[in-house]
Amino acid sequence: MSLALRLENLSKSFAVGKRLFGAPKGHVHAVHPVTLDVPEGETLGIVGESGCGKSTLARMLVGLLAPSGGHIEIEGQPLDNADPAQFGKRIQYVFQDPISSLNPRKTIRQIMEAPLKRLHGMARAARDKRISEIFAQVNLREEFLERYPHEFSGGQAQRIGIARALAAEARILILDEPVSALDVSVQAQVLNLLADLKARLGLTYLFISHDLAVVEAVSDRVAVLYFGSVVEVGRAEDVFSAPRHPYTKLLADSAPVVGRALSPPESRETELPDPLNPPKGCAFRARCPNAGPRCAEEVPQLEGETGQVACFHPLR
């Protein structure tokens, strides 16, 4: 089994208080060094709350953001986005907001043609044929091609977004909250479509979401992100049903579930740490019921065999 994606100590920090000349005032570490492997054909779910760095991570993977440290390998080769026409063929991205990811001033055909023309240099006839194929795969009618994005509902627009990503013929798709802007009935349609495409085309997905249930339903493996670090990685069926990291458990307990009584999963009224002034040691310790003295001193590293966890006092 070969690796589709390999992240090694990938990190990103943003300068704060930039000036025209001279050094910035400080840095915010949006992503702490992250090491992850994604085998070909797998769906890796990445879950976390707002501000945990999941979108930053995704944007680094497709070259929209330059990492501050570490390496990315795509299908065994280091990421190189110098030539956009080459890069786009290897990895593609599906955006969270389907409408705003489509240029409102272009027809769907123009949007669909861009990757075919720029990445594959196809002639007009070949392009039309290919667009027809893709549209058939994502269940879109060809009459949509002459319309503008604002004429579509969220679900349709997201299919178009997926179709555009498919047109690049990349074998790895980064899906950044692809269904969170959609209504539940449509969300299920899109998720099923994604599953079908993957089975049919042998794609590899990196699926990012804040919705635990959705992530669990589509992923082979799940990585939980907290404050820019991966705190737990494991098989989808295990991660939430038997969490090892206290944060994962907190997440799982917080999700409203039919039939479970309402009780605050957290007694303390706590908030996320200040990113400009990060705490020492484990970032979660202030909210953690199991925190010990060591948690305040050292940053726990991701460890384990089948499931990995970054905690000195794992639950299991």
Added chain:
Amino acid sequence: MHLLTWTRRGLLATGTALALSFGLGLPATAQTPPGVLIVGQIAEPKALDPAAVTAVNDFRILMNVYDGLVRYKSGTLEVEPALATAWEISEDGTEYTFTLREGVTFHDGSPFNAEAVVFNFERMLNEDHSYHDTGPFPLAFFFSSVSSVEAVDDLTVKFTLSEPYAPFLSNLAYPTGLIVSPAAVEQHGADFGRNPSGTGAFTFAEWRSNEAVVVEANPDYWDGAPELQAVVFRPITDANTRTAEMLAGGIDMMVEVPPVALSQFQDDAFQVFEQAGPHVWFLILNAKEGPFADKRVRQAANYAINKEALVNDVLEGTAEVAAGPTPPAFAWAYNEALEPYPYDPEKAKELIAEAGAEGAELTFYVTEGGSGMLDPVAMGTAIQADLNAVGLDTTIETYEWNTFLGQVNPGLEGKADMAEMAWMTNDPDTLPFLALRTDAWPDKGGFNSGYYSNPEVDELLEKARVATDQDERAALYKQMQEIVQEDAPWVFVANWKQNAVTNDRVEGFELQPSFFLLLDDVSKD
């Protein structure tokens, strides 16, 4: 509905406040005080240092604050005693000895004497003089023939000229020859222009930038204290606003009334004054190159332009048609026999056809305004229309006055075929000597921007300049005028009749042919 009531209340309050303030303020606009004459000037003076300025506008103030050794007799351009009571001229015309008036003091209290006169001319002419740096003195060349000035005794001054120079006395009567207080120059240095001190009928009181220059009566004036308590010179650059102020009663007197506005002042509440002066408005023609190198085309231009229409319609009769280079105001030197070129477009076309200049393209420099330029844009436009009518395809380029001078004075060669120009002088010598001689071509430091050259004219002018006898000079000038008219180096257009308007409260005012504004005999109730 609260919003509406609020608004209404607010409007009411604002309205009341405005009404109140208007009510309080209104009387202030009613009338100017008696005994104080408010003069609407065309511009802010550059300085009140007579040696440093060149504009008639500034002269109008200066003549009331300063005196020269001599002055023009009222209503003429002839010289009469002023600070000098008498003078003697040596046989060869190179030594002038003046006897100074006794007991005259400057406004700052320092005495007027021979040393003061020497100081004045040394400051202007001697580059090593310790106050030469209070210049520059653009008209110093009026006295370029002076080789030395000495104080013979306290009340006697002797000027020595390097060669005979006929216009010398006349130049002394010109504002450049006005005498300033050496003590004030020493005190204020470069700022003397803002703190003037002379011997004139009025003492300088105040200069508020762009608002007013105020002068007050000098009770000790040697020629009798003036009637007015004070004169206020207000710079109102815009002719229209000047007219409005005059009509609205904000000023008592205005000079250079725009021709179109004259009709407003025909009723009894106003008096209109007119006075022809030593002014000539002409077009310089480029005689060096292009169509105007041919005398016939130059003459054709003179025939083609309807000067009668220009002076009567565009200038509303504020000027007369000029016949030649010398204005009739220099009565003794003016050639009465000359008739202006008549308006004859057919003749013009003939001449043009003879010269083969049909359809020639001409570039015409027009200025937007300037000393004595008399509505130059309208004039230029009308002239252009006349030239176009006879088949000379004329294109106008307008320039602001100083830029215009920067373009014209170095010569028209390679740039233009014709340019507007006007001169006001105090002696018949000045204009032709500076602008018609071969030796006055721009590259030789003169103002002959059209490169006219006629050795006969050169000779006549040189002779007239050193002649000491006025009749001899007159004959030479009349001869010169004939030749020049025939050669047509210029289009002779107009001689300006300067005008002014006062309201009916002003009495005893007269305009001078010198274009100066003399106010010591004026009164106002």
Added chain:
Amino acid sequence: MGRYILKRLVSAVPVLLGITVIVFAIMAMIPGDPATAILGSYATPENVEKLNRDLGLDKPAVQRYFIWLWNMVQGDFGRSFSLNRPVLEEVLDRFGATLVLAGTSFVLCSVIGVAAGVVSAARQYGLADKAITFAVLLGISIPSFFLGMMMILIFAVQLRWFPASGMWPIYGDRTLPVLVTHLTMPALALAVVATGVVARLSRSAMLEVLRQDYIRTARAKGVPERGVIWRHALRAAMVSILPVLGIQAGFVLSGAVYIEMVFQWPGVGRMLVDAILKRDILLVQGGVVLVAACYVMFNIVVDVAQSLLDPRIKT
């Protein structure tokens, strides 16, 4: 806050330096020279050249720039050729008059403009809105110099309600009511365009704010409509109105040029126009730098006001 003001002041320095470069470069490019202006009709190439040498204008431009800048830093703005007096003295003399005129106009346009905009928005599509919209359109469509000319014709010459020109009567006391009568016409003529612009912008800013969720919150709390408009909406709308007021200050300052000419107001705008036409290089340079500095300062004030108004701006 103090640090923020200091920071803004420091950041104004490069802008001002840039302005000195621009004005110097432009004046250096303008043909014609002060020597001609000084010498008047009697300027010959020879005299001009000599005078230019005396005035130091024969040095290379870069050198002249630094000499000028260095002198200016020391407070010496040089001497005006055309007015024969120190530039700084002259400019400061006139600046007061311009500030009175432009300041009054600015206050008028801000107060009337914002009030009109708010009323217009609050009564959207009502009679008041239509009347205001029309008046505003008329205001921004009329050339201010034409308006000024017409005002003189009607109110000074015909009706004699106001003096036709000037800032003070030539004789008599310089009292406030007298100033007001002189100021009324030019200040109104100058304010008209800016008032229109401000009113338009205030209206759309108010409309934009009025549809925000927090306005709905205010209503849901039971805040009376007057409070919703003037307290909740106007305050939020001011965040986008303020910067425009800053820009309008520049327009009013610029527009004062025409008004000062038409009404013979003894201000700096008219002086600068004359100075440009007369090639009075040092006067133009000094005047422009001071006017621009004033504008930059005013915008710092606006920025500070903005940061006081809007806590989200990082100070």
Added chain:
Amino acid sequence: MSTLALLARNRLALAGLIVMGLVVLLALVTPLLPLPDPDVTDTGNRFLPPFSEGALLGTDHLGRDQLSRLLWGTRLSLAVGFAAATIAAVLGAAVGIIAGYYGGRVDNLIMRGVDMLMAFPYILLALAIVAALGPGLLNALIAVAAVNIPFFARNIRGITVGIANREFIDAARLAGMNDARIILSEVLPNVIPVIVIAMSTTVGWMILETAGLSFLGLGSQPPQADLGSMLGEARAALITSPHTSVVPGAMILIIVMAINLLGDGVRDALDPRLRSGALTRPMAATLVRREDPAPEPQGDDVLSLCDLQTQFHVKHRVYRAVGGVSLGVKPGECLGIIGESGSGKSVTALSVMGLVASPPGVITGGAVHYKGEDLVGAPYGRLRDLRGREVAYIFQDPLATLHPLYKVGDQLVEAIRVHHALSDSEARARALGLLRDVRIPNAESRLDSFPHELSGGMRQRVGIAMALANDPEVIIADEPTTALDVTVQAQILSLLDTLRREKGLAIVFITHDFGVVAQLCDRVAVMYAGRIVEEGPTRALLEAPAHPYTRRLIACVPELGEGKRRLHAIPGLPPAVNDLPSGCAFAPRCDKAQPACRQGEIALDAYGPRRLRCLYPETELEGTA
């Protein structure tokens, strides 16, 4: 609607268009008209008054025909104005796009330069440029264009920054485009409308500015006429012959005004927000246009909605957002309203206190009874009095719903003092108590915080505190936790639950999440396409949904703990509420639908505690229909 049609709808813009059309037409045909040569002088006939023989508008100071000069001058002024606006727009846009797209230092440097130019009094800059280039209309045009470049650059830069951060730019990059291509094919088409708007609103300004320069004598060279130079030349005769000034002055006024009217029209037509009517000011209370008499109150509900109908009237379309909703909530009860976006649940909630933005919202029928009093028909004063005091709201996004410029404490104090004559310190003390009630740590210091200084969870606590300020009887919570993270959501839900039990509040809770409903609500109503399709006690309804929509909606939501799997999707899309099918709105997506479902009105029948609007329910409900 097409841009042109929109333009035509705006009467003022139409007037502007017609006037402008006439002016342009006149300018175009000027060379063909039998007019005297505008440059031929006839000084004998100067200053002829208007309506003179052979000179309809009189003559000027050189006896030239005013009408002819006016038309030729208009031609020139228009051309110059448009050219200057175009040049300034193109160059300004180029600078602005480059600065906005590249950002960082490029942006910083360019914008500093722009700042410098803007600090320069623009008339003086224009004057200096003309002085440098020499007078002439072309140079005046260049100067006017040049001084306006910074304004365009600044404007366009702002727009570009917004666009450059949009996701479709990233998408284009991933589609293999380089920067130049992205600017040309992605950014530019989106900026062009803004450029056109900016241009159309500045052409008039440009004409004025060029006229200003001409007025100063720096524009067209005589004898050529443009409107500014006509005015400038006529100025000398303003008092004697005012007509020579009034004619060009009035023409400038007419042209500029027409352009401005037209420009406003173009702006309105091109602005998508105006297009959708979004820039209309919402009134203080929703418009009520009830045709049928208000239904009488029934039952002991503290708040009851009876056949409530709320519509949005946008242009000629009518969106029936709420199509006859009847609901009731008793004291101490929590009623959940669940539905997908567009189902009308929020509009229902906002209709209660007349908070639906209007225009375009209109309540067209039904009643809202609060303790028996009909709120729909109540005068604004009464409604205002009840708002926040008896019925309070909690909204979705606490960042947008709190006023960004006021401190949290002040907003709470205001909420209290609107209804109670308390002193400032008393109200403040009460506000502090409220913050403690909603468990905000360090409540004392939080009073002086601005909303943006708080986290999402804290902000929503403030929102709740504000709703509680006057001890209302009913709280309407419109998706209060949707914008929050799960952990925070859990805290907020548990807080709400505690508060309602402590204070005996009636809560109407709107959400799209079954999990949330299940945990908090006693009863739940399911909405689809503006109507309630099913209602009943939460547990019963979730365990045995009777309406196929309810059942399938529950089924398609993944639940935690079941691992990777395929989901049960509902095919198709919800119908648009301006085009509802007859019969059951869900029928087109329903696998059990029969022909009967597509005909006639299907009633919401009561079955004991449950109500259902379905002919072929999933489970048979007990009780009478």
